[in-house]
Amino acid sequence: MVKSAVTVTNLHYTYPNTTTEALAGVSLTIQEQDFVAIVGQTGSGKSTLVSLIDGLIQPDSGQLNIAGMTIDATAKASQLSKIHHHVGFVFQFPEQQLFAETVAEDIAFGPHNLGWSEEKIQVAIDRALMMVGLPLELKSRSPFALSGGQMRRVAIAGVLAMKPSILILDEPTAGLDTQATNELLTLIKKLNDNGTTIIMVTHQMEQVASYANRVIAMNKGTIIADTTPQQLFSHPDDLINLSLTLPVSVEIAQFLNNKGAKLTNTEPLSLEELADEIVKVMGRKR
Numbered sequence: 001m002v003k004s005a006v007t008v009t010n011l012h013y014t015y016p017n018t019t020t021e022a023l024a025g026v027s028l029t030i031q032e033q034d035f036v037a038i039v040g041q042t043g044s045g046k047s048t049l050v051s052l053i054d055g056l057i058q059p060d061s062g063q064l065n066i067a068g069m070t071i072d073a074t075a076k077a078s079q080l081s082k083i084h085h086h087v088g089f090v091f092q093f094p095e096q097q098l099f100a101e102t103v104a105e106d107i108a109f110g111p112h113n114l115g116w117s118e119e120k121i122q123v124a125i126d127r128a129l130m131m132v133g134l135p136l137e138l139k140s141r142s143p144f145a146l147s148g149g150q151m152r153r154v155a156i157a158g159v160l161a162m163k164p165s166i167l168i169l170d171e172p173t174a175g176l177d178t179q180a181t182n183e184l185l186t187l188i189k190k191l192n193d194n195g196t197t198i199i200m201v202t203h204q205m206e207q208v209a210s211y212a213n214r215v216i217a218m219n220k221g222t223i224i225a226d227t228t229p230q231q232l233f234s235h236p237d238d239l240i241n242l243s244l245t246l247p248v249s250v251e252i253a254q255f256l257n258n259k260g261a262k263l264t265n266t267e268p269l270s271l272e273e274l275a276d277e278i279v280k281v282m283g284r285k286r
């Protein structure tokens, strides 16, 4: 039976010293093992929503249900911090938050805060490094002596070490080259396949098309679409109204069909699906 990982009911939030609501009544349910992409223009409320789900800020009104806990405006700080036993948050440019003298100490920071035993922490460090594809020899190295891509993996390992059942990532591939981007997305997909619920804020529609099973579009602090990527990208006119763009693969497919290519799947989503369609057309012409 599919269980809900996060339920959010009529959440409202206004930042201190501001007057406009950053979140103006958001309700949604995220199921266990969903891969949810959150999209929307800058300032639409994406980061605010995920910060509330991670307990970094507290709702002014409304309710969050995560792993049997209920968080509302009256929740105590200790309740909010318990969320971190279940939810991991990879901030934008997470490598900027590395601080320890060695990679191992940096990864150990979160597990230490959760009160884990030294033995359990050492196992978690090795496991997390392996998950992000970094060699164990790096444990004693300074994180600041690593490449940008490696630093980001160390930062992500620090979150994975706490074994979150829900992983939030805010623009995880920002600033990475194509290879590092693909490797990171493959890792995130693997985590999802192995049971981790993924909530990923992104401006990259290709990533939505290729990885997410569900997409939530936000505007002015509200949810304006909650659907599948296939549905979202099959209504290009709606996308323009939402100030979102089509994935390049969908645009190319449309161009090809306009030129008479007759693709069977008129809305190929990922680049891989588009490639399959092109190969089929080429096969027909031989």
Ligand SMILES: Nc1ncnc2c1ncn2[C@@H]1O[C@H](COP(=O)(O)OP(=O)(O)OP(=O)(O)O)[C@@H](O)[C@H]1O
Residues within 6 Å of the ligand: 015, 016, 018, 021, 022, 040, 041, 042, 043, 044, 045, 046, 047, 048, 049
């Ligand atoms: N720390 C803050 N103090 C005051 N206002 C804030 C703060 N953070 C965000 N806001 C405001 O809250 C609203 C929602 O911002 P939020 O960062 O959630 O949007 P976003 O969709 O994540 O944007 P982006 O894509 O640029 O990260 C915006 O109007 C923003 O200006």
